[in-house]
Amino acid sequence: MSFQEFQPKLEDKQRAYAELAEVKELFASRGWFAGTSGNLSVRVGDYNPGSFQFAITASGKDKSKHTPGDYLLVDQNGKPCESTALKPSAETLIHCEIYRLTGAGAIFHIHSIFSNVISEWFWERRSVPVTGVELIKGLGIWEEEAHIEIPIVPNFADIPRIVPEITDVLNPRLPGVLLRKHGIYAWGADAFEAKRHLESFEFLFEYVYRWELLNKTRS
Ligand SMILES: CSC[C@@H](O)[C@@H](O)C(=O)COP(=O)(O)O
Ligand SMILES: [Zn+2]
Numbered sequence: 001m002s003f004q005e006f007q008p009k010l011e012d013k014q015r016a017y018a019e020l021a022e023v024k025e026l027f028a029s030r031g032w033f034a035g036t037s038g039n040l041s042v043r044v045g046d047y048n049p050g051s052f053q054f055a056i057t058a059s060g061k062d063k064s065k066h067t068p069g070d071y072l073l074v075d076q077n078g079k080p081c082e083s084t085a086l087k088p089s090a091e092t093l094i095h096c097e098i099y100r101l102t103g104a105g106a107i108f109h110i111h112s113i114f115s116n117v118i119s120e121w122f123w124e125r126r127s128v129p130v131t132g133v134e135l136i137k138g139l140g141i142w143e144e145e146a147h148i149e150i151p152i153v154p155n156f157a158d159i160p161r162i163v164p165e166i167t168d169v170l171n172p173r174l175p176g177v178l179l180r181k182h183g184i185y186a187w188g189a190d191a192f193e194a195k196r197h198l199e200s201f202e203f204l205f206e207y208v209y210r211w212e213l214l215n216k217t218r219s
Pocket of ligand 2: 109
């Protein structure tokens with residue numbers, strides 16, 4: 001199919017780029033994009049499991065800076081929808097799979113210390129357990145004393161190998177997955193919700209980290 005058949009409305013693309021720029025600047029100010037790590041995407045236009053498009057950060061950019069080449073539009077297979085010299089994020093296939101499985105509107109990925117440490121601490125369990133912490137509600141789970149298990153998948157240098165690991169563990173009730181000693185992927189119906197989910201996960205990782213540490217001081 002030609003690029004022409006994939007073109008979304010210009011205003012939809014511009015809105016997506018503006019949303020990405022806003023989130024990118026905020027997350028960068030929190031130190032969540034160390035060493036060019038992390039990637040962000042926002043879906044553009046309607047969702048159909050076999051055909052959708054999203055705006056995603058270009059690979060290897062300094063995400064604390066704004067440049068004219070920060071984003072590009074790709075299709076459901078991660079291929080650019082327009083002629084460009086930009087390369088989509090190296091982890092674009094992970095975004096493709098999460099969109100395909102969830103129909104999400106936005107996906108945010110960061111590398112934080114807490115997500116890295118906690119993913120290794122609970123690696124043998126393959127999930128991070130959290131019970132009754134108020135900010136579980138930030139993930140859209142409102143039951144009393146809710147218990148969640150945040151899945152952890154192995155990290156491989158070969159990104160296509162990570163994709164089926166995510167397919168296997170993705171829980172439609174829980175909008176996130178940890179990559180072992182790598183970082184967190186969180187998603188939502190739109191950029192607002194994906195940001196709320198990512199921030200809630202980060203809070204929970206820090207909570208669990210500190211709680212585990214504090215517990216060790218009990219005699
Ligand atoms: C430079 S370390 C981070 C990368 O290996 C990767 O994990 C990452 O999150 C960013 O890759 P990118 O291709 O810029 O989207
Ligand atoms: Zn990454």
